[in-house]
Amino acid sequence: xxxxxxxxxxxxxxxxxxxxxxxxxxxxxxxxxxxxxxxxxxxxxxxxxxxxxxxxxxxxxxxxxxxxxxxxxxxxxxxxxxxxxxxxxxxxxxxxxxxxxxxxxxxxxxxxxxxxxxxxxxxxxxxxxxxxxxxxxxxxxxxxxxxxxxxxxxxxxxxxxxxxxxxxxxxxxxxxxxxxxxxxxxxx
Numbered sequence: 001x002x003x004x005x006x007x008x009x010x011x012x013x014x015x016x017x018x019x020x021x022x023x024x025x026x027x028x029x030x031x032x033x034x035x036x037x038x039x040x041x042x043x044x045x046x047x048x049x050x051x052x053x054x055x056x057x058x059x060x061x062x063x064x065x066x067x068x069x070x071x072x073x074x075x076x077x078x079x080x081x082x083x084x085x086x087x088x089x090x091x092x093x094x095x096x097x098x099x100x101x102x103x104x105x106x107x108x109x110x111x112x113x114x115x116x117x118x119x120x121x122x123x124x125x126x127x128x129x130x131x132x133x134x135x136x137x138x139x140x141x142x143x144x145x146x147x148x149x150x151x152x153x154x155x156x157x158x159x160x161x162x163x164x165x166x167x168x169x170x171x172x173x174x175x176x177x178x179x180x181x182x183x184x185x186x187x188x
Contacts, residue, residue, distance in 0.1 A: 019169065024141045024149045027164055027171035032139075035105035040098040047173040053096045055163075055175035060088045104176060108159030150177075 027046070034042035067073075068081045142150045147166035153159045163175035 020146075023169070024143070024151070024164065024171060028139055028141065028151045028162075031162070031173060032105055035102040038102065040102075043098050043102055046171075047098075047101055049096055049098075049101070051172075051174040052101070052176055053092055056092045056096060056178075057088055059177070060092065061085060064088070101173075101176070104160050105162070108153065108156050 031043070031046045033039075034046060064081050064084050068078055073080075138153060138155060139151045140154050142152075144150060144163075148163065149171075150161050150163050152161040158179045160179065161177040162173055163177060164171040165174045
C-alpha cells in the first residue's frame, strides 16, 4: 500500500510538472489557432477583453501623463493631454475587438479602420491558407512567476507582447503590451 501511495504521489508530481512547463505553449497555440481560423468564440474563451481594455487604458494614460510631466509643449500640450485623457477610454473600448486581437496575434498589427467592416462577430477574418502554419513554436515564452507568462515573437521586435494569467488550470490572455507604449490600433 505504501509503494502504491508513493507511486501515485510521484505520478501526481510529474503530471503537475508537465502541466507547468507545457500549458503556456498550449495556451499560445490555442490562441494563435483561434486567430488564424477566425474563430471569434474560441478567441473570446482565451482572451479576457475587459482586462485587455483596462490594461491598454492604463498604459495610454501613463504615456500621456509622462508626456505632460516632461514639460514639453507648455499649455497647448497640457490642453491636448486633457483631451486625450478623455478620449482614451471610449477609443480603446471600440478598438479592442476580437477582429483586432486576432490580427495582433496573427500579424503583430491591428486592422485598418474599414478593413473588415460588416464582418459578423462569429466569423473573424482568417489567414490565407499559406499562412496557416502554427507559428506558436516561433514565439518565446517568459514566465513571470507561477501564474503569469509573456509570449512574444523574437523575430519581430515591433510585435506586441501578449501577457497571460492563470485561470484555474488554463490560461487567459489578459494584457497586450504594445511596442514602445504606442497604441497603433487601427493603423496600417
